[in-house]
Amino acid sequence: MSLLVATVLLVPLGVGGAQAAAPGAGGLGDRLFPGLGNGGYDALSYDVSLGYRVGTTKMPGAVTMRAVATQSLSRFSVDSAGQQIQAVSVNGRAARYRLVGEKLTITPAHVLYNHLPFTVRVVYTADRAQNPVSPGLDLPPGVANPFTVWNETPDGFGVMGQPNRAHVVFPSNDHPSDKAQYTIRLTTPDDRTGVASGRLVAEYKHRATTTWVYRTQHPIKTDVVAIAVGKFRRLRQTGPHGLPIRSYLGLAEFRGKSYTDAMQANAAETPQQLAWLEKQIGRPFPYEQYGVLGLTTLYDGVALETAGLSTFGLPLSLPAKDEAGTLVHEMTHQYFGDAVSPRTWDDMWISEGHARYYERKYDASRGFIDLNAELKRLYEADQQSRRDSGPMGHLNSQLGVLFDTDVPGQLMLTGLSTIVGEQTFRRIEQTFYDRYRDGNASTQDYIDTANEVSGRDLTQYFRAWIYGTTTPPMPGHPAWHSTPAKAA
Numbered sequence: 001m002s003l004l005v006a007t008v009l010l011v012p013l014g015v016g017g018a019q020a021a022a023p024g025a026g027g028l029g030d031r032l033f034p035g036l037g038n039g040g041y042d043a044l045s046y047d048v049s050l051g052y053r054v055g056t057t058k059m060p061g062a063v064t065m066r067a068v069a070t071q072s073l074s075r076f077s078v079d080s081a082g083q084q085i086q087a088v089s090v091n092g093r094a095a096r097y098r099l100v101g102e103k104l105t106i107t108p109a110h111v112l113y114n115h116l117p118f119t120v121r122v123v124y125t126a127d128r129a130q131n132p133v134s135p136g137l138d139l140p141p142g143v144a145n146p147f148t149v150w151n152e153t154p155d156g157f158g159v160m161g162q163p164n165r166a167h168v169v170f171p172s173n174d175h176p177s178d179k180a181q182y183t184i185r186l187t188t189p190d191d192r193t194g195v196a197s198g199r200l201v202a203e204y205k206h207r208a209t210t211t212w213v214y215r216t217q218h219p220i221k222t223d224v225v226a227i228a229v230g231k232f233r234r235l236r237q238t239g240p241h242g243l244p245i246r247s248y249l250g251l252a253e254f255r256g257k258s259y260t261d262a263m264q265a266n267a268a269e270t271p272q273q274l275a276w277l278e279k280q281i282g283r284p285f286p287y288e289q290y291g292v293l294g295l296t297t298l299y300d301g302v303a304l305e306t307a308g309l310s311t312f313g314l315p316l317s318l319p320a321k322d323e324a325g326t327l328v329h330e331m332t333h334q335y336f337g338d339a340v341s342p343r344t345w346d347d348m349w350i351s352e353g354h355a356r357y358y359e360r361k362y363d364a365s366r367g368f369i370d371l372n373a374e375l376k377r378l379y380e381a382d383q384q385s386r387r388d389s390g391p392m393g394h395l396n397s398q399l400g401v402l403f404d405t406d407v408p409g410q411l412m413l414t415g416l417s418t419i420v421g422e423q424t425f426r427r428i429e430q431t432f433y434d435r436y437r438d439g440n441a442s443t444q445d446y447i448d449t450a451n452e453v454s455g456r457d458l459t460q461y462f463r464a465w466i467y468g469t470t471t472p473p474m475p476g477h478p479a480w481h482s483t484p485a486k487a488a
């Protein structure tokens, strides 16, 4: 071996060595969540362990993040909140760390070179009594935080990590643009079950506890990782193409009443709903498994498209006409939102618009709603919502990503299918899905795909709907008008 070769090896991949190392950025510049996420690396996988014990909200936790450096790093950060950090190591060596606000800054013993993989391990305690409010969440004065990350049930918990609260559950690069694979290990007393996104790959029995190990095959964004503990009725079914369906329905009573049977009545429709949705989109379900998780809690009054296992609260026990649409909504998110994820939080309509579009089509197919009458009503209210919340691609507040892009997204996609026709619309959806599956897509990516597939320039149509302050005309309905509500 010549000296020259040795020198090359000491300077990995031609990068300038230790002198070029710099701190990774402490934010990814997301317009709505400027401090969220971290620069200088790309997370590849997380191995998350949490231990649930009866009688305490404190849970021992550990996360091992495998990542690859995208610059030479003298230090870097991960997002972390509401946790007590006990130890941090990088590549097996103790590292210095400092927690300021929701940033855990880590200084490794050695520089991390660009392009090279590294491993970070954080040992911590999570406390389910800690539900820190998102920095920058614009709550009106006197209004309490409507969301708790940790949702307590009588016999366990579930988590609601959207949009930026997953790092309350495990330290992470908590931005949708950095998707990763997961191994999740939940240790519970023997009479409880730990459930999570992915397939159950191992179940270790100890003296009086069990460790449940789940692994995902596809990259998932942080905010849609399912994690729950409780006593559940298991419902095993088979979906299209032999897809395993594993649903978990809370057994605990809520205010003296059991909801398990009523939740099962809705969850049992999963195979038929999957078949309907696959036919609409023309693509098989994106993940290796699907299921419905029904928690004995109000779950912040929402349902969440947790990957491979959508999470619901007690409303899962409502009659089908009131709940089936929500089931199809979360199922659609598995394609749009989870498999194809927004690049930034300004692209959230890609997730919510599609979920709402197929949800309402499904409800109409079951005779639960008059879709045209509903669209007219929603269109008429659009100008007022635009004024209150901002256009869907440039929302006024963080909370808007949860509530304010689904309806305008539905209206815009409906209009698009009117302009280009059902067949072309379906080809746009399929091309977009095929191109960005397991990755991220921006608003411009959708516009480019639609223009290319349709052979037309629809840029102005999209921009008016996504960024305009005035409601655009509704294709096919020139007589519809949208006016602001009259001042009271």
Ligand SMILES: [Zn+2]
Pocket (backbone or CB within 6 Å): 329, 333, 351, 352, 355, 406
């Ligand atoms: Zn949704």
